[in-house]
Amino acid sequence: xxxxxxxxxxxxxxxxxxxxxxxxxAVRAGExxxxxxxNGSGKSTLVNxxxxxxxxxEGAIRFEGHDICAYPAHKRIRLxxxxxxxxxxxxxxxxxxxxxxxPLLYAAKRRGAHGPIADEARHIxxxxxxxxxxxxxxxxxxxxxxxKLELARAMAAKxxxxxxxxxxxxxxxxxxxxxxxLLLGLKAQGVAVIMIExxxxxxxxxxxxxxxxxxxxxxxxxxxxxxxxxxxxxxAYLGE
Amino acid sequence: MSNRVFAVVAFAFAxxxxxxxxxxxxxxxxxxxxxxxQFVILAxxxxxxxxxxxxxxxxxxxFFAIGAYSTVVLYNAFKAPLLVMIVTGTLAAGLAGLGxxxxxxxxRGVFFAIASLALSVVLFTFIVNWDYVGGARGAYVLQxxxxxxxxxxxxxxxxIVMVLQAAVSLIVAxxxxxxxxxxxxxxxxxxxLAAECSGVPTLRLxxxxxxxxxxxxxxxxxxxxxxxxxxxxxxxxxxSYAVNSIAMPLIGGMMSWIGPLIGAVLLGSVxxxxxxxxxxxxxxxxxxxxxxVLFVTLAPNGIMGWVEGWRRQKGR
Amino acid sequence: MEASTALVINAIIAGLLLGGFYAAVSLxxxxxxxxxxxxxxxxxxxxxxxxxxxxxxxxRFGFDPILVSVVLSPLFFALGMALYRIYYICFEKRGQESLxxxxxxxxxxxxxxxxxxxxxxxxxxxxxxxxxxxxxRAGDIDFPMRLVVPFLVSVAMVVGVQLFLTHTFFGRAxxxxxxxxxxxxxxxxxxxxVKELAFALSIATAGVAGAFLIVIQPVQPSIGREYIGLxxxxxxxxxxxxxxxxxxxxxxxxxxxxxxxxxxxxxWAPAVSFGLLLATLAFRPSGLFGR
Numbered sequence: 001x002x003x004x005x006x007x008x009x010x011x012x013x014x015x016x017x018x019x020x021x022x023x024x025x026a027v028r029a030g031e032x033x034x035x036x037x038x039n040g041s042g043k044s045t046l047v048n049x050x051x052x053x054x055x056x057x058e059g060a061i062r063f064e065g066h067d068i069c070a071y072p073a074h075k076r077i078r079l080x081x082x083x084x085x086x087x088x089x090x091x092x093x094x095x096x097x098x099x100x101x102x103p104l105l106y107a108a109k110r111r112g113a114h115g116p117i118a119d120e121a122r123h124i125x126x127x128x129x130x131x132x133x134x135x136x137x138x139x140x141x142x143x144x145x146x147x148k149l150e151l152a153r154a155m156a157a158k159x160x161x162x163x164x165x166x167x168x169x170x171x172x173x174x175x176x177x178x179x180x181x182l183l184l185g186l187k188a189q190g191v192a193v194i195m196i197e198x199x200x201x202x203x204x205x206x207x208x209x210x211x212x213x214x215x216x217x218x219x220x221x222x223x224x225x226x227x228x229x230x231x232x233x234x235x236a237y238l239g240e
Numbered sequence: 241m242s243n244r245v246f247a248v249v250a251f252a253f254a255x256x257x258x259x260x261x262x263x264x265x266x267x268x269x270x271x272x273x274x275x276x277x278q279f280v281i282l283a284x285x286x287x288x289x290x291x292x293x294x295x296x297x298x299x300x301x302x303f304f305a306i307g308a309y310s311t312v313v314l315y316n317a318f319k320a321p322l323l324v325m326i327v328t329g330t331l332a333a334g335l336a337g338l339g340x341x342x343x344x345x346x347x348r349g350v351f352f353a354i355a356s357l358a359l360s361v362v363l364f365t366f367i368v369n370w371d372y373v374g375g376a377r378g379a380y381v382l383q384x385x386x387x388x389x390x391x392x393x394x395x396x397x398x399x400i401v402m403v404l405q406a407a408v409s410l411i412v413a414x415x416x417x418x419x420x421x422x423x424x425x426x427x428x429x430x431x432x433l434a435a436e437c438s439g440v441p442t443l444r445l446x447x448x449x450x451x452x453x454x455x456x457x458x459x460x461x462x463x464x465x466x467x468x469x470x471x472x473x474x475x476x477x478x479x480s481y482a483v484n485s486i487a488m489p490l491i492g493g494m495m496s497w498i499g500p501l502i503g504a505v506l507l508g509s510v511x512x513x514x515x516x517x518x519x520x521x522x523x524x525x526x527x528x529x530x531x532x533v534l535f536v537t538l539a540p541n542g543i544m545g546w547v548e549g550w551r552r553q554k555g556r
Numbered sequence: 557m558e559a560s561t562a563l564v565i566n567a568i569i570a571g572l573l574l575g576g577f578y579a580a581v582s583l584x585x586x587x588x589x590x591x592x593x594x595x596x597x598x599x600x601x602x603x604x605x606x607x608x609x610x611x612x613x614x615x616r617f618g619f620d621p622i623l624v625s626v627v628l629s630p631l632f633f634a635l636g637m638a639l640y641r642i643y644y645i646c647f648e649k650r651g652q653e654s655l656x657x658x659x660x661x662x663x664x665x666x667x668x669x670x671x672x673x674x675x676x677x678x679x680x681x682x683x684x685x686x687x688x689x690x691x692x693r694a695g696d697i698d699f700p701m702r703l704v705v706p707f708l709v710s711v712a713m714v715v716g717v718q719l720f721l722t723h724t725f726f727g728r729a730x731x732x733x734x735x736x737x738x739x740x741x742x743x744x745x746x747x748x749x750v751k752e753l754a755f756a757l758s759i760a761t762a763g764v765a766g767a768f769l770i771v772i773q774p775v776q777p778s779i780g781r782e783y784i785g786l787x788x789x790x791x792x793x794x795x796x797x798x799x800x801x802x803x804x805x806x807x808x809x810x811x812x813x814x815x816x817x818x819x820x821x822x823x824w825a826p827a828v829s830f831g832l833l834l835a836t837l838a839f840r841p842s843g844l845f846g847r
Contacts, residue, residue, distance in 0.1 A: 051437060072443075073436045082437075089434035091427050093495070102427045105420050107439030157439060296658045298597075343838035349654050350595045351792075355837050357597070358785045358830035365827035376823075479781070483666050486659055526670045533663035536656045537646040 002065075004029045004192055005050070005081070005161055010059035012045055012216075019045040020056065021216035027161060027192050032183075034207030034224065035196045038236060042216040043196050044086065047165050051083040052076045063161075077107045082159035086166045088146040092139030096130055096149055097121050099138050100156040107157035121156065128152045128182055144175045151182060161192045168199045176202055204228070212236070243418065247411045254407035258400045262391075270399045272516075274467055276508035277402040278460050282481060283488035283500035284409040285456035288416060290486065291494030293449045294429030295349050299340075299356035300485040302363045303454045305476040306333040307461030312373045312471060315381050322401070326462045333458020334451050341450035345443060364477045378472030381465035398463050409456050413497040416452070425449055457485070480525060484508075487532040493544025502543055507531070562696035567818040568811060573703035575810025577772060579803045580710035580765040581783060582790035583717060584758035589788070590797030592751050592758075593734055594643065595653070598661040600783035601668035602632065602759050606766020607681075607775040608672060614683040621683045622709055625767030629760040636759025639664070640752045665780070672777035680774035688771065706768035711803070713764065717757070718799040730754045734797070782826050789833035795843030805843070 005027040012020040019042045027033050037043050048054035050061060052073035061069050068076055077083075082103070091099050100121040108120070125131045128148045133141065138149060147167050154162050164183060168176045180202050186193055197203045203210065203224075210227040212220040214236040220227045227233060241249070261269065282300055289295050307329035314320040314328060336359075344355040368376045383394040391397050416422050424445050427435035436442045465471040484507065492503025511524045535542060541549075581603060588596045609628060610621035647657035687701035721727035729750045732740055737747040769775060790809055794801025813828045836843065 053433060053437065072441075074439050074441045077437060077439045085434065085437075089431045091430035091434065093426060093430050098423070102423060102435065102440065103438040106424060106441075153434075153438060290655065294655050296655055298662065343834070347837060347841050350589075350658065351837050351841065353595070353658055354597070354785075354788045355834055358789075358833045361782065361785050361830045362827045362834065365824060365830075369821075369823055479666070479778075483662070486662060490656070490659055522670055522674055526667065526674065529663050529666035529670060533660060533667065536660045536663065537642065540646075540650075540652065540656055 002029070003027065003062075004031075004064060006060075006062040007046075007050070008060050010046070010049060010056045010061065012042075012049055012054060012056045019216050020049065022059070023213070023216070023218050025211060025218060025221070027194060029160065029192055030187065030190045031192045032187060032206055032208045033192075033194050034203040034210040035194055035213065036198075036200075036203055036210060037213035040215075041213045043213055044165060045216075046213065047083060047163050047194075047196060050076075050163065051081065074106070077103070077157050077159070080158070080160035081163075082107070082154040082157040082161070083163040084150040084154045084165055084167055086169070088143075088150045090138035090141070090146060090149055090153075092137070094138055095135050096125065096138050096141070097134040099149060099153055100124055103153055103157040124152050124156050127155070127185065129178070144171060144178070147171065147179060148182070151179070155186070155191075159191060161194070162186060163194045163196070165196050166198065167195075168197055168202055180206060200228075243411075243415045246414055250407045250411050251404075254403045258403040261399070262396065267393070267395070268516075270393075270395045272512045274395070274399050274402050275512065276505060277399075277406050278464075279484055279488060279504040279508040280406045280501060281402075281409045281460035282457055282485040283492070283504040284406075284413050284497065285453045285460070286485040287453075287489040287494055287497070287500040288413055288456070289449050289453040291489050291499070292417060292422060292425040292429065293446060295345075295446065295450070296353040296486070297356045297450075297453065298353055298482055298486070299360045300457055301477045301479065301481040302356070302360040303333040303337060303457035304461035304464070304481050305363060305367065305473075306336055307458035308464040308471060308476045309367060309373055309461075310458070311462050311465050312379050312381060315465065316372065316379070322397075322463070322466075326401070326405075326459060329462035330455045330459040333461070334455030336458075337454025338447060338451045340454075341447040345446045345450065360477060360482070364473055367473045367476075374472070376473060378470055378475075379465075380470050381468075383466050383469055394466070398467055401463055405459055409459075410497055410501065412452065412456065413500075416449070417497055421445065421448075480528075483525065483528055483532070487528050487535075489542075491531055491535045491542050493542035493547075495541070495544065499542055499544045506543075563818060565697055567814045569697060569699065570703065571811030571814030572807055573699075573707045573810070574772075574814060575807035576707035576710045577703070577765070577768050577806075578786060578790055578810050579714050579806035580706070580761065580768055582787040582794075582802050582806055583714055583765070583799070584761040585787040585791045586794070586797060586799060586802040587717075587730070587758040587761070588755055590791055590802075591730055591734055592754055594640070594648075594751070594755060595658055596661050596755075596758070597658065597784055598665040598668065599758070599762055599787055600780035601665045602635075602762035603766040603769060603783060604672065604775065604777060604780040605668060606632065606763035607770040608676065608766075609763065610767035610770055611681045611683055611775070614685075618684070620685055621767045621771055622685075622705065622764075625764045629763050632763030633756045633760040636756035637752055639759065640755040643755075644748060644752070665784075669777045669780060676777065678776055678778070680776045681770070682774040683770050685771060702771055706771050710765070710768060713761065714799060714803050717761070721799065726750070726753070785826075785830035785833050789829040789836065792833060792836050792841070793843055798843075801843060 003026045007023060007025040010020050010023045023046060035043055049056045052071055060067055063079055063081055101117050104117050104120055122131060125134050128151060130145060130148055130152060141149060151167060167179050176199055183193055183206060195206055207224050209222060210224045211218055212227060212233050220230045220233050286297060286300055289297050310329040310332045311325040314325050340355060340359055344352045367373060373379055387394050387397055424440040427438060427440050428442050428445060432442055488503035488507050489500040491507060493499030507528060514524050539545060585599050588594045606625055610625050613619055613624045614621045643657060647653045687705050690701040692699040721730055729740060729745050733747050733750050740747045790802055790805040794805030809829055809832060813825050816828045817825045
């Protein structure tokens with residue numbers, strides 16, 4: 001199968017600090033990939049480079065064969081590359097429903113997704129279990145609901161690839177299961193997902209494949225069981 | 241209400257209002273109303289960028305002055321018809337806004353705010369040193385002897401023009417607010433990064449709203465030289481425009497087109513009253529400044545914020 | 557010496573002296589805007605307020621204006637603390653600093669100016685000092701003391717603040733506050749308290765700079781506005797939050813203004829700082845010395 005997202009030799013520096021040091025990484029259509037690594041290993045930087053909120057200095061990022069390195073973030077999501085934020089960023093002056101209308105109008109509609117916007121938004125809210133709060137102001141949601149809204153808004157762009165950036169940090173076990181179920185549901189719609197997570201239980205349950213980032217380099221990539229057994233990975237996580 | 245219906249209603253209302261007020265016997269009414277309408281346009285225009293998009297423009301006076309001085313140029317050059325002046329001034333201010341936005345909107349919002357302040361001073365200095373438009377001394381722009389449409393005096397015409405301009409501004413503001421564009425602008429205001437990552441072309445939208453906002457401010461200034469018959473840099477660049485166009489939307493409420501209208505009518509009328517009854521010009525500015533600070537600290541959503549809160553409580 | 561050479565050298569000297577003063581004026585903005593991320597556009601209002609305080613005391617008792625401002629700087633410090641308290645509670649805490657916070661400072665700027673107009677009128681006020689009318693001459697080169705004294709005290713103040721920030725625990729906390737608030741909390745330091753004190757320091761420098769201003773030239777309430785562009789121009793030009801950058805940026809600006817006045821006439825001078833600011837923002841937003 002052709003690669004949906006293909007990253008090769010990506011380098012990102014902040015001043016003298018090299019956050020990403022030649023990362024190669026690929027995702028196939030509809031695939032579920034876990035991306036793990038200790039704090040500061042460059043996971044978020046990689047997400048930002050893929051989504052276009054940061055520009056990589058070197059290397060290529062291809063989405064469906066197009067080189068998207070020069071594209072601003074809004075163009076990338078219009079191609080079908082959506083991301084959620086680690087710290088939820090709701091449009092606080094809007095209702096939950098209106099939050100979803102923004103990507104629906106600005107990203108999904110441009111790729112020919114039809115139907116009345118409000119119905120589409122309600123449909124997605126139903127999937128994530130927020131339909132009851134459609135008319136609440138998004139600024140006043142609880143942490144879990146905020147995370148759900150964050151994912152729902154990314155889904156509303158009708159992406160082909162969704163990057164979920166630590167959607168579960170700080171949530172209780174049952175809340176983690178809620179979000180996990182939601183992400184697993186995306187598979188049925190043929191959406192590829194990159195899940196960045198510290199909650200290993202969730203990553204292991206979710207991923208068909210796991211990649212490990214340490215200090216800006218990818219040190220392992222493959223079958224989840226094999227990867228977590230990899231001595232290099234164990235060393236990176238448990239220290240020298 | 242659809243945009244078209246609103247536009248028709250607004251224009252009909254404006255014309256009816258303008259016609260009815262011709263019956264007012266007091267000449268001073270027109271002079272005072274002209275000033276209030278000026279503020280309605282400026283506040284509405286400011287709010288398109290400030291309230292909808294969340295970017296603070298301290299340079300309202302600069303764009304207003306661009307409109308005013310483009311009229312002076314056209315007057316000196318070939319006594320162009322008023323309509324030509326209005327269109328030219330609007331376009332010139334819009335272009336200046338486009339330029340400023342293009343240069344500074346890539347940066348953090350505060351830089352745009354600071355740059356807009358800077359632009360006022362640069363333009364002021366430029367005009368002061370430009371003899372063709374009168375420099376620091378100022379220039380006379382005489383009202384034509386003949387007043388069209390059988391109106392008694394030229395101020396009546398200026399007043400009607402102002403009413404129509406206010407209607408245009410409100411229609412533009414409301415149309416933007418209710419459109420997809422308006423939703424994109426609101427997303428930028430709430431969280432620019434999240435907006436960009438939701439597919440909103442943030443830079444293009446910001447530049448566009450800056451341009452529209454500045455163009456309308458310029459439009460408000462185009463008839464100003466005729467209104468005073470004389471224009472000098474310190475009156476065209478008066479800080480009063482910058483402060484009022486920020487204070488009025490903040491006091492009225494920034495979330496919708498109606499807030500700036502309420503703020504402008506209220507604050508504009510109060511200032512006129514203070515001016516007439518006590519002839520205390522400087523106190524006016526103090527009142528506006530104090531209200532601005534009070535509202536922004538104690539009632540950040542303005543008068544419309546109260547109304548909304550009250551409505552919500554009643555609905556419960 | 558040839559007349560034109562003397563003109564150029566005089567312009568450079570005047571520019572440098574003026575630049576030293578600009579550094580004092582902009583120092584506070586480098587702290588509040590550059591380090592604390594508090595966009596205090598009302599900064600010039602406190603400079604003018606400083607001028608008027610120096611004026612009142614000088615007028616009544618004849619004390620040296622600069623000495624007065626240094627002695628009374630705790631007053632400005634206290635004012636700064638109170639102002640930051642309000643700003644923090646009403647805007648920063650609620651995450652509304654970008655729009656409403658800016659409007660708040662704009663309102664403060666405006667109220668201060670109008671109040672001064674109502675109390676003192678729009679007449680220019682000036683102070684008397686022992687060095688006010690003294691000028692040293694070295695050949696064709698002038699060193700007017702009303703510029704030299706503020707220059708020397710300004711530079712001393714800028715150097716003092718820089719040493720304070722780099723060599724004390726509190727100073728390093730200020731430098732860290734924009735970068736890593738979490739680390740500060742872990743060290744047992746309250747970032748809000750650090751910002752409050754640092755902001756107060758910035759206002760105190762404004763008060764002192766106000767005394768310099770009124771020594772250099774007569775003061776009237778609305779001239780504060782001219783300094784808005786200037787302080788931000790210096791701050792951005794020098795690279796946000798760098799005190800040395802502020803000093804160099806201020807000297808560059810002083811010379812640029814002095815040359816403009818000398819060769820194009822003083823009526824063009826106000827446009828220099830703003831023009832430079834616009835150009836810096838447009839083409840090199842990280843400042844002259846930024847990466």
